[in-house]
Amino acid sequence: MTALEFGYRLNSLRVFLKPYAYRLTRDNDEANDLLQETVLKAFSNREKFSEGTNIKAWLYTIMKNTFITNYQKKVRQKTFVDKTDNDHYINSSKHTIENGAYGNFKMKDIKRSIKKLDDNYKIPFMMHYKGYKYYEIAEHLNVPIGTVKNRIHLARKELKEMLQVYRTV
Structure with a gap:
């Protein structure tokens, strides 16, 4: 299959992928971004697609995996580990600990x-x-x-x- 034929098939399947992207992200802009990233990955990896197999299922898998990868990146970005010594807080009156009384x-x-x-x-x-x-x-x-x-x-x-x-x- 030529790149032009593959691109045409991808473009015709965007209609089916958009609702799935929205279901995953629950945001229209993020769904569009996910759809675009999926199509880009599919097109750049078109040689890995086996002719005669279900292209729609292949695209859904790419989209799901892309979504999971992006989600994991966001979670890692929000995680902050402070490894510095906080000894300067010991005598600080701004920072108090409540005992629950x-x-x-x-x-x-x-x-x-x-x-x-x-x-x-x-x-x-x-x-x-x-x-x-x-x-x-x-x-x-x-x-x-x-x-x-x-x-x-x-x-x-x-x-x-x-x-x-x-x-x-």
């Missing part, structure tokens, strides 16, 4: 506030907090799903008022 106080206050809630609000709120879905809570309490949503909303609202001391500006 403040968080413990918050948690105790939150639990105390939840205990103060009326059972009609506390039970659905705690079930939702533990991971139950609205419909599961509604079935368990034998109330409509709208009632469950309303009670959870009111419990959050009441807790927000009780814990206003922790509100950040």
Whole structure:
């Protein structure tokens, strides 16, 4: 197959490759870049394509592998390892370490506030907090799903008022 024929086949298959590129990247510009890079790699490696095999599958494989390689490069670029000595931070007052006591106080206050809630609000709120879905809570309490949503909303609202001391500006 000549380079011209191969280029024509590649161009005719771009229509099928574009949606796959978009599915991988979830961004139109990145999908266009991936498509262009795939076509370029396929064309520059056209001698590796075996005549009579499925060219579309070959192109999909190139695209998938290119996407994975690019993704791995991005992950490596975002990884930063600092190997310098940070001894100058030891006596710095800007950098403090919290011991978690403040968080413990918050948690105790939150639990105390939840205990103060009326059972009609506390039970659905705690079930939702533990991971139950609205419909599961509604079935368990034998109330409509709208009632469950309303009670959870009111419990959050009441807790927000009780814990206003922790509100950040």
